[in-house]
Amino acid sequence: MVTCDGDADQPETPRGGFVLGRLFSTDHKTIGLQYLWLALISVFLGMAMSLVMRIHLVWPGVHIPFFSALGDTPERYATLPLLHGSLMVFFVLTAAPQLGFGNYLLPLQIGAREMAFPVLNCCSFWVSAVSLLGMIAAFWAVPQNGITIWIISICIFLAAALCSAINFSVTAIDLRAKGMTLSRLPLTVWAWLVNAILGMLIFSILLASCAGLLSDHFLGTHFFSAAAFLASQPANVAADPLAALWQRLFWFFAQAEVYIAMLPCFGFVSHLIATFSRKPVWKERLVVLALCAVGLAGFCVWGQHMFSSGLNPFSPLVFSVLASALGVPAVILLGSWFGTLWEARLQLNTSLLFALGFVSLFLSGGLSGVFLARHELNSGAVSEDFVTGHFHLVMGVAATFAVLAALFFWFPKLFGRRLNESLGKTHFWLTFAGVYCVFMPMHWLGLISQSARNVGADLSSIATWIGPMRSFITAGILITVLAQGIFLVNFVWSLLRGELVKEGNPWRATTLEWSVDSLSPRDNFGDGGPPVYRGAYEFNVPGIAEDFIPQHIAPDRVAKAN
Amino acid sequence: MPGTIAPPDIEIIIEDSRGGGGGGERPPDGGDDGDNSDFDSYRGRQPASPRRFSTAIAIAMVSILMFFMALASAFLVLHHSSHVWVALHLPKILWVNTAVLIGSSFLLERARKRLILGDDRGFRKLWLVTTVMGFLFVAGQLVAWRQLAAQGVYIASNQAGSFFYIFTGAHGVHLLGGVAALLFVLLRNFEKAQISRSLAAEITSYYWHFMDGLWIFLFVLLYLGK
Numbered sequence: 001m002v003t004c005d006g007d008a009d010q011p012e013t014p015r016g017g018f019v020l021g022r023l024f025s026t027d028h029k030t031i032g033l034q035y036l037w038l039a040l041i042s043v044f045l046g047m048a049m050s051l052v053m054r055i056h057l058v059w060p061g062v063h064i065p066f067f068s069a070l071g072d073t074p075e076r077y078a079t080l081p082l083l084h085g086s087l088m089v090f091f092v093l094t095a096a097p098q099l100g101f102g103n104y105l106l107p108l109q110i111g112a113r114e115m116a117f118p119v120l121n122c123c124s125f126w127v128s129a130v131s132l133l134g135m136i137a138a139f140w141a142v143p144q145n146g147i148t149i150w151i152i153s154i155c156i157f158l159a160a161a162l163c164s165a166i167n168f169s170v171t172a173i174d175l176r177a178k179g180m181t182l183s184r185l186p187l188t189v190w191a192w193l194v195n196a197i198l199g200m201l202i203f204s205i206l207l208a209s210c211a212g213l214l215s216d217h218f219l220g221t222h223f224f225s226a227a228a229f230l231a232s233q234p235a236n237v238a239a240d241p242l243a244a245l246w247q248r249l250f251w252f253f254a255q256a257e258v259y260i261a262m263l264p265c266f267g268f269v270s271h272l273i274a275t276f277s278r279k280p281v282w283k284e285r286l287v288v289l290a291l292c293a294v295g296l297a298g299f300c301v302w303g304q305h306m307f308s309s310g311l312n313p314f315s316p317l318v319f320s321v322l323a324s325a326l327g328v329p330a331v332i333l334l335g336s337w338f339g340t341l342w343e344a345r346l347q348l349n350t351s352l353l354f355a356l357g358f359v360s361l362f363l364s365g366g367l368s369g370v371f372l373a374r375h376e377l378n379s380g381a382v383s384e385d386f387v388t389g390h391f392h393l394v395m396g397v398a399a400t401f402a403v404l405a406a407l408f409f410w411f412p413k414l415f416g417r418r419l420n421e422s423l424g425k426t427h428f429w430l431t432f433a434g435v436y437c438v439f440m441p442m443h444w445l446g447l448i449s450q451s452a453r454n455v456g457a458d459l460s461s462i463a464t465w466i467g468p469m470r471s472f473i474t475a476g477i478l479i480t481v482l483a484q485g486i487f488l489v490n491f492v493w494s495l496l497r498g499e500l501v502k503e504g505n506p507w508r509a510t511t512l513e514w515s516v517d518s519l520s521p522r523d524n525f526g527d528g529g530p531p532v533y534r535g536a537y538e539f540n541v542p543g544i545a546e547d548f549i550p551q552h553i554a555p556d557r558v559a560k561a562n
Numbered sequence: 563m564p565g566t567i568a569p570p571d572i573e574i575i576i577e578d579s580r581g582g583g584g585g586g587e588r589p590p591d592g593g594d595d596g597d598n599s600d601f602d603s604y605r606g607r608q609p610a611s612p613r614r615f616s617t618a619i620a621i622a623m624v625s626i627l628m629f630f631m632a633l634a635s636a637f638l639v640l641h642h643s644s645h646v647w648v649a650l651h652l653p654k655i656l657w658v659n660t661a662v663l664i665g666s667s668f669l670l671e672r673a674r675k676r677l678i679l680g681d682d683r684g685f686r687k688l689w690l691v692t693t694v695m696g697f698l699f700v701a702g703q704l705v706a707w708r709q710l711a712a713q714g715v716y717i718a719s720n721q722a723g724s725f726f727y728i729f730t731g732a733h734g735v736h737l738l739g740g741v742a743a744l745l746f747v748l749l750r751n752f753e754k755a756q757i758s759r760s761l762a763a764e765i766t767s768y769y770w771h772f773m774d775g776l777w778i779f780l781f782v783l784l785y786l787g788k
Binding site: 162200205212215219220223249 | 614624636
């Protein structure tokens with residue numbers, strides 16, 4: 001893996017024709033954009049699927065041209081949630097914040113010319129693209145083959161993600177510019193680094209589990225097979241360790257995957273809130289520690305998913321404590337965000353709005369998470385809708401908000417133009433209201449359908465509520481999805497006709513990516529990279545003329561206030 | 563920062579970084595790793611920093627370790643919970659294979675010492691023997707597979723068999739990667755490469771010893787769990 005990366009470091013090497021050169025570019029900026037396009041395609045596919053699911057749930061008979069064909073048979077309907085989940089988790093939540101923005105911005109923010117292994121990076125992207133095609137193909141195949149294709153696609157994606165994780169960690173560790181010490185790293189870079197290390201650990205676990213599934217299928221091994229299931233059933237014990245084996249391995253990955261999606265978002269939000277508050281990040285060191293703690297604790301909480309599946313009676317307690325321990329870094333992060341916002345003169349643009357929307361969603365999603373982390377509450381409250389509401393709010397939607405915030409912020413860097421602010425704000429408010437209308441009632445639906453199981457519950461009154469509530473949720477989804485049309489219009493229009501960004505640093509930000517022109521040159525900073533003199537969040541330093549000091553300006557060149 | 567005098571004409575602090583400071587300390591050329599030692603503390607002024615290879619292999623090893631840990635934990639869980647676990651008669655040749663692998667690790671270190679001393683011929687000879695021992699190990703594992711199959715234990719026969727074949731197979735594939743690296747160090751012309759032969763040999767040695775240790779771990783696991 002290491003040795004195959006021979007002569008990848010000459011950025012100016014001419015390659016192939018123009019199209020091939022663009023497609024198979026080893027430039028981290030091109031690859032970052034390619035990942036973002038992949039995420040954009042996947043998010044709209046995934047959203048269409050969720051729409052079909054909700055419509056089927058409320059109006060089973062209704063026929064929508066083209067879309068109905070997606071879920072017309074029971075088998076196909078059952079594959080909808082699977083595909084919706086895998087597209088959203090792998091190709092949107094994992095790809096956009098880490099692989100998309102990370103690839104584009106990590107070398108720029110640390111003053112490097114390229115990623116550590118550019119060829120490997122290019123391979124990772126194209127392998128991921130193949131994996132996406134495989135998943136889509138799995139949807140159209142016969143269920144039995146479809147699931148095999150799907151598992152293989154997941155394996156391919158994981159292999160690519162592992163290579164990217166190695167690439168990211170090596171880049172952040174070894175390729176920093178002169179003077180870019182660890183304490184001067186922007187929080188975004190910290191988040192990407194911690195995330196890459198966490199990903200490297202857990203992706204290989206899922207890869208091993210999927211390899212087990214595939215070898216069961218093709219070689220007839222007995223890891224998760226029915227024969228193994230029967231072999232592990234003692235005569236009179238009801239627990240099933242086999243299902244527990246798959247669940248252990250899977251949740252080991254899946255719980256940490258939530259933090260894989262969230263960690264870069266924490267980085268974005270801290271970064272954006274500091275930039276638009278024109279204040280240093282409050283307790284920056286503590287935030288770095290919190291990011292590391294999220295990575296560490298996220299790695300240890302898998303057991304909380306199995307409260308309802310029967311574990312050793314003592315282990316729920318341990319996992320409950322661990323899961324609740326995650327509250328500590330979460331509170332530190334929230335404290336830092338509010339501390340930074342405190343008495344700040346905010347520049348309330350769309351980017352900051354989305355960042356604040358993230359904080360709101362994270363807070364409300366996190367509160368319902370407290371219920372799920374307590375095992376005695378969890379076994380009562382765990383009903384599909386409650387969990388669905390919880391994790392969509394905290395993982396899916398919150399992360400999407402952070403990605404949108406990042407997109408509005410870095411759009412000038414990515415495309416040399418700005419996104420339209422008024423369209424952006426309309427999009428924000430509609431989406432913000434929409435997602436609360438969708439996912440808050442879901443929590444409530446989960447609680448009341450659970451209460452129906454209590455002795456003496458008034459079933460008829462509960463049943464009358466469930467139908468209208470479901471319709472309300474579906475209407476909410478329709479509005480939210482339509483609001484994304486505004487975003488799409490804004491995106492396409494701004495890409496072609498948006499306001500051109502003349503200066504290199506439109507947001508008056510401090511980090512290195514703004515020290516070069518928008519639409520950064522191919523080799524970023526040229527030879528050597530910029531020297532770095534200070535931390536990433538020097539806003540409103542007393543005695544300085546401007547309200548910010550970029551990291552690369554030598555101390556003797558900083559203008560003093562009169 | 564306070565105390566220094568800024569030129570009065572600098573009002574806007576945004577400027578082109580390329581013309582800016584720090585240029586005087588720039589290393590003469592980013593390409594060759596021979597003359598970078600003075601700049602090591604800056605870690606990667608040059609994209610070609612050879613240090614990235616050692617970091618990458620360290621991280622890749624952790625990742626591979628997690629892969630095998632997931633399999634090992636599956637082994638422990640299933641072995642512990644199964645009440646019809648069929649014990650395996652592990653082929654005796656596995657002991658020989660283990661000895662060959664440990665011996666190859668030992669020889670590899672001897673070869674690296676030769677390389678550091680500048681004895682190129684001695685290095686090549688020992689390194690070649692190491693590579694051959696790597697191939698011998700893989701061949702020995704295949705013989706073990708055949709012996710087990712002769713006992714009537716196939717991959718699909720029972721759980722113990724599944725784990726045996728998957729453990730040895732996955733380890734063998736990873737080990738073949740190590741053999742490829744050994745061949746690379748032996749055959750590559752390092753005149754034009756970005757890294758020196760000694761660094762490539764060092765990185766390969768980490769991976770090879772890791773494969774060695776991993777095999778001992780798996781062997782102990784299989785032996786105790788047979």
